[in-house]
Amino acid sequence: MIFYDYFFFKLVRFRCSLDECIAMKRMILLLFLGYYPAVVFPAEKWTPSLNYTEVIEKAKGGSAYFQGLLGIYLRSGEAGSTVSIDLSKQWSEVAYKNAHPFGSYNLANIAMLEGDFSKATTYYQDAALLLQRKASGGDAVAMYCMGEIDFQVIPTNLPKALDWFKKSSALDYPQAQATLGALYLKGLPGLLPKDSKLGIEMLAKAVRAKSLTARYNLGMAYLGGDGVPRDATKAVQWLKVAEGQNFAEAQYTLGVLILEGQDGVEKNTMQGLRFLQKAADQNHQLAKRYLEKRQGKSDETEIISGRNVSVSLSDKDLIAKAKQMYTGVGTTKDYDGAFVIFMPLAEGGNAEAARYVGMMKFSGKGTSKDLNAARQWLSVAAQKGDSVAESILEKYRSLFD
Numbered sequence: 567m568i569f570y571d572y573f574f575f576k577l578v579r580f581r582c583s584l585d586e587c588i589a590m591k592r593m594i595l596l597l598f599l600g601y602y603p604a605v606v607f608p609a610e611k612w613t614p615s616l617n618y619t620e621v622i623e624k625a626k627g628g629s630a631y632f633q634g635l636l637g638i639y640l641r642s643g644e645a646g647s648t649v650s651i652d653l654s655k656q657w658s659e660v661a662y663k664n665a666h667p668f669g670s671y672n673l674a675n676i677a678m679l680e681g682d683f684s685k686a687t688t689y690y691q692d693a694a695l696l697l698q699r700k701a702s703g704g705d706a707v708a709m710y711c712m713g714e715i716d717f718q719v720i721p722t723n724l725p726k727a728l729d730w731f732k733k734s735s736a737l738d739y740p741q742a743q744a745t746l747g748a749l750y751l752k753g754l755p756g757l758l759p760k761d762s763k764l765g766i767e768m769l770a771k772a773v774r775a776k777s778l779t780a781r782y783n784l785g786m787a788y789l790g791g792d793g794v795p796r797d798a799t800k801a802v803q804w805l806k807v808a809e810g811q812n813f814a815e816a817q818y819t820l821g822v823l824i825l826e827g828q829d830g831v832e833k834n835t836m837q838g839l840r841f842l843q844k845a846a847d848q849n850h851q852l853a854k855r856y857l858e859k860r861q862g863k864s865d866e867t868e869i870i871s872g873r874n875v876s877v878s879l880s881d882k883d884l885i886a887k888a889k890q891m892y893t894g895v896g897t898t899k900d901y902d903g904a905f906v907i908f909m910p911l912a913e914g915g916n917a918e919a920a921r922y923v924g925m926m927k928f929s930g931k932g933t934s935k936d937l938n939a940a941r942q943w944l945s946v947a948a949q950k951g952d953s954v955a956e957s958i959l960e961k962y963r964s965l966f967d
Contacts, residue, residue: 634661634668643778744780762793901932917950
């Protein structure tokens, strides 16, 4: 009844007599309960044969259904689309103004990304009743949306959510297949048996339909060895495909993996920072916090790219490049440029880079002279087993004391 009252006051915007308002309220209630035929929306549905270009054309043609669907695609990267939260929000607002539940549902998801849980709850409430009707009418997208609401929104209803995901998946909606496939890989005790074979089959089917959700989930499956042999190379390959669609979660995951050299991934500080910065630019909260912990070094990639140093270089290659710039062997001597490369590598735990930062802080080459900072960085290098740093500390002990 809460939903009914909300929609009643939203829809009835004109002055009326008490009897007229009561009659209008009764008519709307009967409409929601199914006693009147639905007349608000034309009979439009997603089908497996529908491509992204057709969705755009129908949305531009004025269809509230496809305006809402386009908003969902632009947020989640389905059908091979490039993620754009701003565009997603714009199309969702258009659908919302046209009273379609896909609009309010997607605005709720965007509010969740922005951390505004109160607004998200309001939008979810706005969407739930009409989504329920459309889902019950056999719409695969609405089924998936209801599954997400039941899965995520408190109070959750996991059995009902799984039922919606299964129904949507049976109608070949790729995002439902990608979600259910990932759940089968893990299993849900008492609710969903672990079935690695089925999980991978569902993910593979959704991948063929260009589902970003499936591409990302498959990458994470390879990373964790869920249903497939653990393979960091394949994980990074799939995560890069998802990142190429501007998916912030993939950018964040890749950034941490590559920056820290986790799970057998070759460490590359600059490339890792670049991915993290791309995620942070999309307001990814964990990426922003990660970069903040690096003491404001989130602009390092821009500085380095300005000096024509490729972010695709591994840390080993970057060290070699910086040493060339420091010594002037094979290139023009550039202390400033060398320091810009050494510093983030040192902060990332590279002993040789820490030694060079200490030496440059000691001499004032490429940075401000600071004996205290020099001692700290040389000590970091020495603690990591750098014998040259140990010798420097011993040689200049009197200056550092």
